[in-house]
Amino acid sequence: MSIGNSPESPEDDRNFPADDRDSIGRALQQARVAAGLTVEEVSASTRVRVPIVHAIEEDDFSRCGGDVYARGHIRTLARAVGLDPASLIEQYDAEHGGRPAPTPAAPLFEAERIRPEPRRPNWTAAMVAAIVAVVGFVGFTMFNGTDGQNGTAAVAEGPAPATKTTTPKPVKPADPKPVPSESVIAAVPQDKVTVKLTATDDKSWISAKAHDGKLLFDGLLLAGESKTFQDDERIDLVLGNAGPIELYVNGKKVEDSFESGQVERLSYTKGDPEAG
Template structure:
């Protein structure tokens, strides 16, 4: 199966988020004509691969896709990430630096150092008076240990026990890919659980408390189970679907 292009992914995610091209342009400060070109996989207006990757990252973030995963897919579809520049191409280490050989001692510098020593010594004599002794003030070393009155017990504040998440509030989502498709999974606080391409035949499971948010770029390419139950009427081939799932409902007695 032919993988979905970056432009089609950006257009589908924008439409799923209910955004217009003008709104994406205002959020990213990218011209509307260039955004139209990106959605048509036309990168000629970007000015090169470096700027194209930056525009793809900005638009993906604005429409709700994972920017790093989208740029990674862009690199895969356009010959890989740009090669790093070698230091040897910037710095030429094989150049020889010719230093002039010193011919004899530098008497000017030696005379300057001697004069500085005499001036410093004279100032010390003036400030210190006739005595040649150097007085050292009393220095008290502060103890790193806090002072505690005698016969006073030392108590430590116990660390609070970590809160435990009830198993009743856990949400379990299992996705199996019938063909390769882009999947984005976040928890209730917006933390990323997974973002990228789920390969054909692979099954992945995620757990999170309270709620799990799922974005499917091709709903017909996967089967989805939530809390052990299959989700029906998820969507057709090529449909972009965004769903949220909560913990299982308690059974009535």
């Protein structure tokens, strides 16, 4: 005689159809590997700490600090590895109960409606006004007394001299300061290596370092944006999506054709263009 259903009864599995989609963490991890990026590189470009990136790729969102932060991290990581954030956010909401209902704003504002306190009289201003009135009255009385002792008022002997009017000289406007631009340098310095990157029709993650390992830039270059870097000896580049990148080295265009999605690691010195 059997009481109840077995915990491993196959009938339970029929109530939960399998989802053919990859999990959020697996989708992010596969896209990162396909882009040739490490967890440390993604963390540096998105400012999401390495332990949180590892946890999200393992579908552990408990370290994000709540659903709001989890959605933000998913959106940021998806953009860094070239995925559509909207579909991943929709999948997260479906798996975690959707977005929380917004809190009505009216009760909050009505709680702030406090009856204003009656204005108190400004005794300081009243006292200052009274002192000014007394001083004015005393001055007026003394002036009238002086005129009475003289008997007659002074008579003007002639017209008052005309006051010479000085026309102010026009002030010459200051020359506008030149606005810095990241366009191709017309005359690049001979004692430095100059590299300019332009994303033509798509975004690309790039990293640029000086010869001493100093990080010059690490992040996304959106379509239409440009970045210019200079160093005394060498510039090392990593292009996460090299296809849309237009590259100039020391004022000359590099004619190498890169494919979309291709990861390139390049180095250039003062004597280039020459692919590193």
